[in-house]
Amino acid sequence: MVSYELLHECKQSGARLGILHTPHGDIQTPVFMPVGTQASVKTLSPEEVASTGARIMLSNTYHLWMRPGPDLVAEAGGLHKFMNWRGAVLTDSGGFQVFSLAERRKIEEEGVHFRSHIDGSPQFLSPEKAMDIQTKLGSDIMMQLDECAPWPSTHEYIEASMQRTLRWLERCKKSWHTPETQSLFGIVQGGMFKDLRQESALRCTEMDLPGYGIGGLSVGEPAELMCEMLEAVTEILPQNKPRYLMGVGTPDYLIEATIRGVDMCDCVWPTRLGRNGSVITSRGRLTIRNATYARDFRPLDPECDCYACRNYSRAYIRHLIKAGEVFGLRLTSYHNIYYLQKLMQKLREAIKEDRTLDFRREFYQNVAEGPAREAAESTGSRA
Amino acid sequence: MVSYELLHECKQSGARLGILHTPHGDIQTPVFMPVGTQASVKTLSPEEVASTGARIMLSNTYHLWMRPGPDLVAEAGGLHKFMNWRGAVLTDSGGFQVFSLAERRKIEEEGVHFRSHIDGSPQFLSPEKAMDIQTKLGSDIMMQLDECAPWPSTHEYIEASMQRTLRWLERCKKSWHTPETQSLFGIVQGGMFKDLRQESALRCTEMDLPGYGIGGLSVGEPAELMCEMLEAVTEILPQNKPRYLMGVGTPDYLIEATIRGVDMCDCVWPTRLGRNGSVITSRGRLTIRNATYARDFRPLDPECDCYACRNYSRAYIRHLIKAGEVFGLRLTSYHNIYYLQKLMQKLREAIKEDRTLDFRREFYQNVAEGPAREAAESTGSRA
Numbered sequence: 001m002v003s004y005e006l007l008h009e010c011k012q013s014g015a016r017l018g019i020l021h022t023p024h025g026d027i028q029t030p031v032f033m034p035v036g037t038q039a040s041v042k043t044l045s046p047e048e049v050a051s052t053g054a055r056i057m058l059s060n061t062y063h064l065w066m067r068p069g070p071d072l073v074a075e076a077g078g079l080h081k082f083m084n085w086r087g088a089v090l091t092d093s094g095g096f097q098v099f100s101l102a103e104r105r106k107i108e109e110e111g112v113h114f115r116s117h118i119d120g121s122p123q124f125l126s127p128e129k130a131m132d133i134q135t136k137l138g139s140d141i142m143m144q145l146d147e148c149a150p151w152p153s154t155h156e157y158i159e160a161s162m163q164r165t166l167r168w169l170e171r172c173k174k175s176w177h178t179p180e181t182q183s184l185f186g187i188v189q190g191g192m193f194k195d196l197r198q199e200s201a202l203r204c205t206e207m208d209l210p211g212y213g214i215g216g217l218s219v220g221e222p223a224e225l226m227c228e229m230l231e232a233v234t235e236i237l238p239q240n241k242p243r244y245l246m247g248v249g250t251p252d253y254l255i256e257a258t259i260r261g262v263d264m265c266d267c268v269w270p271t272r273l274g275r276n277g278s279v280i281t282s283r284g285r286l287t288i289r290n291a292t293y294a295r296d297f298r299p300l301d302p303e304c305d306c307y308a309c310r311n312y313s314r315a316y317i318r319h320l321i322k323a324g325e326v327f328g329l330r331l332t333s334y335h336n337i338y339y340l341q342k343l344m345q346k347l348r349e350a351i352k353e354d355r356t357l358d359f360r361r362e363f364y365q366n367v368a369e370g371p372a373r374e375a376a377e378s379t380g381s382r383a
Numbered sequence: 384m385v386s387y388e389l390l391h392e393c394k395q396s397g398a399r400l401g402i403l404h405t406p407h408g409d410i411q412t413p414v415f416m417p418v419g420t421q422a423s424v425k426t427l428s429p430e431e432v433a434s435t436g437a438r439i440m441l442s443n444t445y446h447l448w449m450r451p452g453p454d455l456v457a458e459a460g461g462l463h464k465f466m467n468w469r470g471a472v473l474t475d476s477g478g479f480q481v482f483s484l485a486e487r488r489k490i491e492e493e494g495v496h497f498r499s500h501i502d503g504s505p506q507f508l509s510p511e512k513a514m515d516i517q518t519k520l521g522s523d524i525m526m527q528l529d530e531c532a533p534w535p536s537t538h539e540y541i542e543a544s545m546q547r548t549l550r551w552l553e554r555c556k557k558s559w560h561t562p563e564t565q566s567l568f569g570i571v572q573g574g575m576f577k578d579l580r581q582e583s584a585l586r587c588t589e590m591d592l593p594g595y596g597i598g599g600l601s602v603g604e605p606a607e608l609m610c611e612m613l614e615a616v617t618e619i620l621p622q623n624k625p626r627y628l629m630g631v632g633t634p635d636y637l638i639e640a641t642i643r644g645v646d647m648c649d650c651v652w653p654t655r656l657g658r659n660g661s662v663i664t665s666r667g668r669l670t671i672r673n674a675t676y677a678r679d680f681r682p683l684d685p686e687c688d689c690y691a692c693r694n695y696s697r698a699y700i701r702h703l704i705k706a707g708e709v710f711g712l713r714l715t716s717y718h719n720i721y722y723l724q725k726l727m728q729k730l731r732e733a734i735k736e737d738r739t740l741d742f743r744r745e746f747y748q749n750v751a752e753g754p755a756r757e758a759a760e761s762t763g764s765r766a
Contacts, residue, residue: 038706039699045710068677068702076680076698084694294451297459311467315459316422319451323421326709327428 002088002141002183002210004029004242004263011354013259015347020242020263022140023181024080024088025055029242030258030347032340033058033090033266038067039083041337042271043330046085051307052334053341056088056140058266061133062097062125066118070136078138090266091139092246093130093172096148096215107147109164127168131175131184139182143213143246144172146187151219158191162200165189169207183210185244191216192225194232201236211242214262218248227256234261251280251343251367255360258347270336275329277321280339284367286314288332293318300331306338307331385471385524385566385593387412387625387646394737396642398730403625403646405523406564407463407471408438412625413641413730415723416441416473416649421450422466424720425654426713429468435689435717436724439471439523441649444516445480445508449501453519461521473649474522475629476513476555479531479598490530492547510554518561526596526629527555529570534602541574545583548572552590566593568627574599575608577615584619594625597645601631610639617644634663634726634750638743641730653723657716660704664722667750669697671715676701683714689721690714 008017020027034041034049035058041049049057059079064070076082079089095112098105102114102123111126127145134142146165149158169186176184186204190196204212214233217226230245237243244264245257254265270280277289281301286293288300299309300317308317308331320328350359391400403410417424417432418441424432432440442462447453459465462472478495481488485497485506494509510528517525529548532541552569559567569587573579587595597616600609613628620626627647628640637648653663660672664684669676671683682692683700691700691714703711733742 038703038708040703040706040708040710043709045713063706067706068698072678072698072702075678076696082696082699084699295455295458313459313465315451315455316465316467319455320421320423323423323446323450325421325423326426326712327423329709330428 001179001181002242004211004240006239008352010259010351010356012357014261015258015351015356016261016263017348017351018242018263020056020088022056022088022183024086024140027055027088028348029263030254030344030351031056031264032254032344033264034337034340035060035266035268035271036083036085037268038063039073039079041333042275043326043333044271044337046083048307048330048334049085049337050087052338053345054087054337056090056264057085058090058092059083059137059139060094060097061091061130061137062094062101064091064137065094065133066116070133074136074138080138088140089138090141090244090264091134091137091143093143093145094125094133095130095145096247098125099148107164109167111145127171128175131172135178135182141211142172142176142182142184144169144184144186146189146213146215148216148219148246149189149191151192151216151221153191155191155193155196158189158193158196162189162191162196166200166203169204173207173209185209185211185213187213187215187246188233188237189216190229190233192221192229194228197229197232198236201233205236205238209241211244212237213244213246215246217245218253223253223256226253227260230257230260230262237261251340251363254340254343255347255356255363258344258351259356259360270340271333274333274336277328277332279332279335282366288314288318289321290318300335301339304335304339304342306335308335308338384562384564385625387594387623389622391735393642393734393739395740397644398641398734398739399644399646400731400734401625401646403439403471405439405471407469407523410438410471411731412646413637413727413734414439414647415637415727416647417720417723418443418649418651418654419466419468420651421446422456422462424716425658426709426716427654427720429466431690431713431717432468432720433470435721436728437470437720439473439647440468441473441475442466442520442522443477443480444474444513444520445477445484447474447520448477448516449499453516457519457521463521471523472521473524473627473647474517474520474526476526476528477508477516478513478528479630481508482531490547492550494528510551511558514555514558514567518565522565524594525559525565525567527552527567527569529572529596529598531599531602531629532572532574534575534599534604536574538574538576538579541572541576541579545572545574545579549583549586552587556590556592568592568594568596570596570598570629571616571620572599573612573616575604575612577611580612580615581619584616588619588621592624594627594647595620596627596629598629600628601636606636606639609636610643613640613643613645620644634723634746637723637726638730638739638746641727641734642739642743653719654716657719658712660701660711660715662715662718662722665749671697671701672704673701683718684722687718687722687725689718691718691721
């Protein structure tokens with residue numbers, strides 16, 4: 001079972017410094033979790049992922065279910081052993097991908113009918129099935145099956161969906177047979193409606209689970225609205241349980257979420273950005289493919305001390321990417337994950353020293369980009 | 384300048400154990416050189432390449448000329464620094480790619496006119512240009528511009544081509560301005576004609592260069608014929624200079640070449656094979672994509688101690704490759720290069736212990752595959 005230990009709350013913002021104890025090691029929070037969609041963080045080895053400082057990885061139940069299948073992973077001794085990852089693993093429920101990737105999906109009370117995006121075969125995902133797959137995968141943290149409703153949706157739709165997600169949580173809890181080694185997290189939904197978010201958070205909390213996800217945010221809504229919803233939810237969730245904001249994200253969102261009391265985040269963004277030939281730096285985003293960098297012999301980020309920045313120039317990495325060399329994508333992906341791990345480390349230091357709002361101000365001054373900036377300036381923080 | 388030190392000749396076959404001294408370290412020979420076509424051994428980091436035991440890498444003048452260009456590499460401080468490789472570098476002349484890749488090529492005494500395979504622009508490669516580019520790249524070993532004639536060709540064509548290649552060597556030698564840091568190798572041609580091969584070897588030797596390539600072999604001819612040509616050439620080349628068989632290759636060919644007195648080989652084969660989802664093992668080739676391996680939890684090669692074999696199963700690597708994950712190709716590429724480095728290490732030990740023919744016999748017994756097998760059995764060795 002995972003457990004959360006709260007070490008300190010930032011006096012400026014209420015941001016939480018803590019430790020997530022898991023069967024595969026302790027994780028300092030707030031934490032950013034890299035995503036190994038198909039049992040591999042794209043382009044990187046597990047040792048490389050660990051060398052960025054990451055100690056927990058997310059993997060996708062839907063993808064592993066479709067290929068290679070949960071029984072094969074179980075036969076291999078579980079996901080950790082299969083992919084040679086010594087840290088902790090969180091798996092999602094598969095629901096998000098069913099709603100975003102799969103074809104001809106149909107939601108019913110019982111679960112979701114859909115067709116596989118690989119071979120078009122008919123499939124059915126229920127709360128019990130999501131638990132069964134995750135049990136076989138052997139992740140440290142399992143997520144309940146939920147519906148991540150689109151934005152915008154009506155109050156009526158979101159309420160019905162949120163209530164069903166709560167019923168699905170009850171069924172997941174009943175199918176949770178491995179509480180000693182695997183921990184089930186419920187997921188707070190409720191769209192962009194404060195009343196529904198708070199009801200969902202309250203009802204989830206009553207289930208007394210090891211942790212809580214916050215889903216259905218960062219789905220296209222303005223950053224301001226996301227921050228409002230986050231505040232509504234984290235004021236209700238219990239202090240002694242970890243809060244996981246799903247699918248976030250970019251440096252600015254990570255900072256905003258942390259300031260609002262979030263402990264865990266994940267996103268494919270850093271590796272996807274890297275594979276598109278772009279990198280995050282302390283001065284903003286940099287599209288390394290651009291001709292500007294052809295003869296630029298500086299590192300990706302002169303302020304970064306990662307493997308890529310210590311050993312390679314922008315000119316070399318640009319050459320690799322232009323020439324279609326995989327090693328170029330390894331370097332940009334590695335740098336981006338390293339950057340986010342360093343960002344979270346700096347955020348943890350800022351919490352300890354009660355200066356997260358100062359940290360945020362300095363960050364925006366340096367980067368001067370990011371959609372959450374306006375939100376940050378207009379909504380303030382819980383402090 | 385590179386120099387060659389002959390340590391021992393195998394009493395069974397005449398295979399040579401030696402050291403190639405280079406400005407970037409000593410290299411034990413016989414050696415297999417991995418290929419970093421575009422200043423990167425495909426999918427791998429330089430540290431990974433070095434960890435297979437490789438201390439010299441080949442890079443392609445044609446590709447680097449077209450992209451990113453020799454001036455940019457020179458600005459970066461040369462190829463070693465550009466790609467962060469601490470070992471030695473051998474560059475080819477660009478001729479082979481011009482003959483195989485480029486469009487609308489036309490050979491004249493002065494050089495070769497062709498169009499770039501990237502943008503179709505008209506280009507011209509002469510012996511002087513090949514030297515100029517390689518000088519800018521800063522490789523430890525530079526190859527002369529030669530014509531790698533197709534097989535089969537007439538005696539008349541090959542003789543004219545070989546004579547021109549010798550005249551090109553004279554011009555390369557005149558354009559060789561950096562003998563202290565960069566060494567020029569001539570290339571023995573002569574197709575599949577023993578008289579032309581021997582004349583070419585003799586005339587190259589008279590030029591008194593730091594080393595000699597053997598080109599125009601392994602171009603589709605029977606292994607038996609290649610072995611015959613090799614024997615004809617290595618009996619003429621001087622004992623105190625390294626002999627480099629270009630574009631070889633597979634384990635069987637590496638063994639056959641070594642037994643015939645070759646010191647250096649290179650080939651894209653191990654990485655190309657790896658990217659196609661196949662691996663070399665001590666028991667022959669294995670196509671890891673095949674369904675047979677879906678639930679095979681053994682390492683790629685149970686007799687191998689490489690990173691891939693110590694940490695991952697066939698089932699996992701197959702999953703990665705089926706799912707299009709780059710990390711799978713990294714593992715197969717790494718294993719294949721490691722396998723060849725180990726093979727060469729074992730061959731060096733066999734030379735030291737005067738048992739290269741025994742080694743060959745055991746190898747074929749284990750692998751029971753490879754096109755050179757029949758040749759090996761029919762042509763014997765120089766011993």
